[in-house]
Amino acid sequence: MQETISFTPQLGPSMIAQILWLIPAVPMVASGVIALLKQPKRRTAASLAIGSLGFSLLLALAAFGHVLAGWSHGAGTRETVNFTWIQFGSTNVDLGWVLDPLSAVMLVMVTFVGLLIFIYSTGYMAHDENFTRFFCFLSLFAGAMLGVVIANSLLLLFMGWELVGLTSYLLIGFWYQKPAAAAAAKKAFMTTRVGDVFFLLGIVWLFAQTGTLLFYNNGAGSMEHTALAGLLAQHAAWGLTAAGAIGLLIFAGAAGKSGQFPLHVWLPDAMEGPTPVSALIHAATMVAAGVYLIARVYPLMSAGALTHGLLSGTTAALTVVTWVGAFTAVFAALIAVAQNDIKRILAYSTVSQLGYMMAGLGMGGVAVGMFHLITHAFFKALLFMGAGSVIHGCHEEQDVRRMGGLKADMPLTFVTYAIGMLALCGFPLLFSGFWSKDGILEAGSMWSVSKGPFYMLVFGALLTAFYMTRQVSYVFFGVNRGEQHAHESPKSMTTPLAILAFFAIALGAIGTPAWPWFKAFLNGQAAGFDLHGFAEPGLLALMATSTVVVFAGLLIGWSLYGNKSPKPETPDVLEAAAPLPWKWLRDRLYVDEFYGVTVIAFYGWWGRVADWLDRRVWGGAVSGVAWAFRGWAHLNRFLDTNVVDGGFDKGCEELSTGGGLLSRVENGRVQSYLRLLALGFVLLVAFLIWSSRA
Amino acid sequence: MNPLAGYLLVAALLFAIGLAGALTRRNAILVLIGIELMLNAANLNLIAFWRYGPHPEALTGMMFAIFSIAVAAAEAAVGLGLVIQIHRHAHTTDLDAMNRMKG
Numbered sequence: 001m002q003e004t005i006s007f008t009p010q011l012g013p014s015m016i017a018q019i020l021w022l023i024p025a026v027p028m029v030a031s032g033v034i035a036l037l038k039q040p041k042r043r044t045a046a047s048l049a050i051g052s053l054g055f056s057l058l059l060a061l062a063a064f065g066h067v068l069a070g071w072s073h074g075a076g077t078r079e080t081v082n083f084t085w086i087q088f089g090s091t092n093v094d095l096g097w098v099l100d101p102l103s104a105v106m107l108v109m110v111t112f113v114g115l116l117i118f119i120y121s122t123g124y125m126a127h128d129e130n131f132t133r134f135f136c137f138l139s140l141f142a143g144a145m146l147g148v149v150i151a152n153s154l155l156l157l158f159m160g161w162e163l164v165g166l167t168s169y170l171l172i173g174f175w176y177q178k179p180a181a182a183a184a185a186k187k188a189f190m191t192t193r194v195g196d197v198f199f200l201l202g203i204v205w206l207f208a209q210t211g212t213l214l215f216y217n218n219g220a221g222s223m224e225h226t227a228l229a230g231l232l233a234q235h236a237a238w239g240l241t242a243a244g245a246i247g248l249l250i251f252a253g254a255a256g257k258s259g260q261f262p263l264h265v266w267l268p269d270a271m272e273g274p275t276p277v278s279a280l281i282h283a284a285t286m287v288a289a290g291v292y293l294i295a296r297v298y299p300l301m302s303a304g305a306l307t308h309g310l311l312s313g314t315t316a317a318l319t320v321v322t323w324v325g326a327f328t329a330v331f332a333a334l335i336a337v338a339q340n341d342i343k344r345i346l347a348y349s350t351v352s353q354l355g356y357m358m359a360g361l362g363m364g365g366v367a368v369g370m371f372h373l374i375t376h377a378f379f380k381a382l383l384f385m386g387a388g389s390v391i392h393g394c395h396e397e398q399d400v401r402r403m404g405g406l407k408a409d410m411p412l413t414f415v416t417y418a419i420g421m422l423a424l425c426g427f428p429l430l431f432s433g434f435w436s437k438d439g440i441l442e443a444g445s446m447w448s449v450s451k452g453p454f455y456m457l458v459f460g461a462l463l464t465a466f467y468m469t470r471q472v473s474y475v476f477f478g479v480n481r482g483e484q485h486a487h488e489s490p491k492s493m494t495t496p497l498a499i500l501a502f503f504a505i506a507l508g509a510i511g512t513p514a515w516p517w518f519k520a521f522l523n524g525q526a527a528g529f530d531l532h533g534f535a536e537p538g539l540l541a542l543m544a545t546s547t548v549v550v551f552a553g554l555l556i557g558w559s560l561y562g563n564k565s566p567k568p569e570t571p572d573v574l575e576a577a578a579p580l581p582w583k584w585l586r587d588r589l590y591v592d593e594f595y596g597v598t599v600i601a602f603y604g605w606w607g608r609v610a611d612w613l614d615r616r617v618w619g620g621a622v623s624g625v626a627w628a629f630r631g632w633a634h635l636n637r638f639l640d641t642n643v644v645d646g647g648f649d650k651g652c653e654e655l656s657t658g659g660g661l662l663s664r665v666e667n668g669r670v671q672s673y674l675r676l677l678a679l680g681f682v683l684l685v686a687f688l689i690w691s692s693r694a
Numbered sequence: 695m696n697p698l699a700g701y702l703l704v705a706a707l708l709f710a711i712g713l714a715g716a717l718t719r720r721n722a723i724l725v726l727i728g729i730e731l732m733l734n735a736a737n738l739n740l741i742a743f744w745r746y747g748p749h750p751e752a753l754t755g756m757m758f759a760i761f762s763i764a765v766a767a768a769e770a771a772v773g774l775g776l777v778i779q780i781h782r783h784a785h786t787t788d789l790d791a792m793n794r795m796k797g
Contacts (some may be wrong), residue, residue, distance in 0.1 A: 668793035671725070675717055 017079035028143030060107035115498035123492030138475035141167035159432025182270035191266035195256020200248030247317035258290025275388030325358025326453035327561035337587035364443025367519035372436040379423035382500035385571035400474040401568035432508035473561035701742035709735035
């Protein structure tokens with residue numbers, strides 16, 4: 001059990017685990033300080049934000065090194081620091097943080113990518129009036145996200161979760177004077193709320209069942225064996241165990257944050273925010289929070305996989321995660337094909353890749369999904385920042401049809417963007433995306449429930465290669481169709497691109513089948529370099545398949561779009577071939593419109609009903625009462641003016657008349673006073689004499 | 695008729711004369727003289743009641759009368775001073791002309 005004194009960490013955790021809370025706290029404090037700065041204090045704001053996150057990065061690296069050292073000695077590290085937050089009666093609500101391979105990897109990724117994006121932002125936002133506000137929000141975001149990562153309690157995670165939701169709202173709506181940005185911010189906030197309601201229900205249910213929200217607590221946490229066994233014994237509706245039902249509720253929250261179908265609609269609109277925000281929040285970190293959450297509660301999701309699942313090796317919750325992820329991957333990739341906004345293409349690509357991660361988690365476990373999360377964070381941040389550099393260089397143009405030929409004007413951006421694009425497509429052997437996507441496809445090919453997700457994901461890979469080729473051809477090849485000449489971006493923007501490009505290639509090395517370092521590290525096993533990893537049955541065939549698919553996508557894309565540079569007004573090649581499906585895809589398969597005529601229409605109707613009720617029924621009752629009181633008041637006024645006031649006025653009149661009469665006596669002549677005095681005296685004497693006689 | 699009644703009658707007469715003077719004269723000085731007469735009628739009464747009262751040996755009435763005379767002297771001084779000031783101000787000592795004392 002917990003010690004009763006709050007804020008006293010248990011004995012045992014190492015130094016670095018005990019000060020782990022500093023990692024989110026420092027950027028948050030920096031954000032608070034920046035909030036107090038005046039608008040012109042740009043340098044101070046940027047230095048504070050970058051400095052605090054740099055400090056967090058150093059701490060994160062130290063924590064990572066600590067976990068690494070423990071792992072190299074052959075033991076998986078999992079250190080927790082828990083404390084009681086609130087105590088009512090005999091119930092404790094505990095919070096805490098955890099240092100294990102999963103959180104260590106995420107910490108390094110978030111702080112590193114975040115730091116690069118902060119630096120990039122100093123260039124990208126250099127001319128913005130509200131520079132300090134931007135860095136205040138960015139810092140707050142970084143703190144909140146790091147809070148999500150280190151949380152050892154579902155409640156603490158939820159707090160960080162809602163805070164990143166808030167900062168996402170603030171940053172999407174950063175240019176709030178643009179109506180589209182304001183609307184997108186609202187949409188993002190409300191759509192993720194839908195998932196969060198389910199998430200909160202899951203949290204409450206979990207607390208009710210297990211009495212704790214801590215993940216790990218020396219055997220008493222909710223992700224540990226005792227609690228899970230209890231949850232498995234409990235049956236909810238539709239043949240689900242309580243574990244499965246809670247897992248699905250939590251997945252609904254993750255789906256909202258990670259833009260899974262059907263809650264993906266906010267993510268493409270979120271691109272109205274500044275590009276560094278798109279890169280940091282809506283590509284690399286926040287949207288990955290949903291995937292991280294599922295990885296964190298994976299013991300819950302996979303609980304009873306062998307005994308209670310539909311088939312051996314999986315559970316109902318994981319099956320749902322897989323199908324939703326696979327469907328989202330294909331669905332978003334299809335839409336991305338027909339988009340023309342450079343950031344919107346990347347946004348749909350992000351949705352699609354998040355689907356891959358979810359499917360990877362569902363079919364292959366934590367390591368597979370998380371590996372794609374990490375590699376994706378690097379190359380998608382790279383792509384978004386490259387897109388930001390392009391937009392910057394093209395004078396805020398975002399339509400890919402009005403770009404072209406930029407490879408000569410922006411060589412550094414082109415090279416790094418091409419690396420990011422090839423990583424995203426999964427170009428064989430050289431790029432990180434290939435290995436992480438391959439892990440997911442491998443898991444899919446071995447999944448026992450169905451081969452459906454595997455084929456969907458392969459098709460998604462084809463589409464990914466295709467739409468990225470289309471985008472790159474439009475932007476960097478052919479001739480420039482914009483009105484103005486493009487220019488290369490400043491060093492503060494291109495340097496982070498180069499660093500990210502390096503990692504977009506190099507990160508693949510830690511997750512190849514021959515050296516599955518990442519998987520071993522997350523699972524706390526030993527990793528060895530062994531070329532026989534490739535000799536697993538079917539693996540080479542799978543790699544060959546995905547290679548063929550990627551090349552097919554690249555070639556089809558290049559043959560349709562390469563160096564063609566059509567006029568912006570002419571219809572797309574595919575549009576000319578199949579106008580109707582193209583229109584469907586361009587209009588994003590009408591999900592928004594569907595919500596418009598269902599959910600939003602319902603709420604509009606319900607709002608009108610409520611309005612009618614308010615005006616007619618409740619308003620009528622209120623105005624009836626008001627009317628009655630007004631009548632009563634009129635009666636009172638009549639009585640007042642005619643009865644009370646009349647009497648009072650008469651009395652006053654008499655008093656004043658009497659006063660007038662009496663005042664004649666007081667005429668100012670001293671002798672008349674004296675006479676009255678004498679008269680009174682005589683009367684008094686006469687009375688005395690008369691009365692004494694009697 | 696005992697001697698006290700004679701004193702009281704004289705005092706009453708004196709008071710009545712003083713009152714008549716104070717009420718009928720228009721000249722402020724004459725009104726003051728009337729008031730003095732009334733005061734002295736009161737003094738006469740004090741002495742008379744002391745002398746024929748139950749304790750003629752206690753000198754209380756005489757003391758009272760002397761105080762009264764002293765106060766009357768002060769009052770006369772203040773009254774005459776006021777009359778002089780009014781005369782300087784309004785060039786008259788007619789009391790009917792001084793009717794500005796009402797509130």
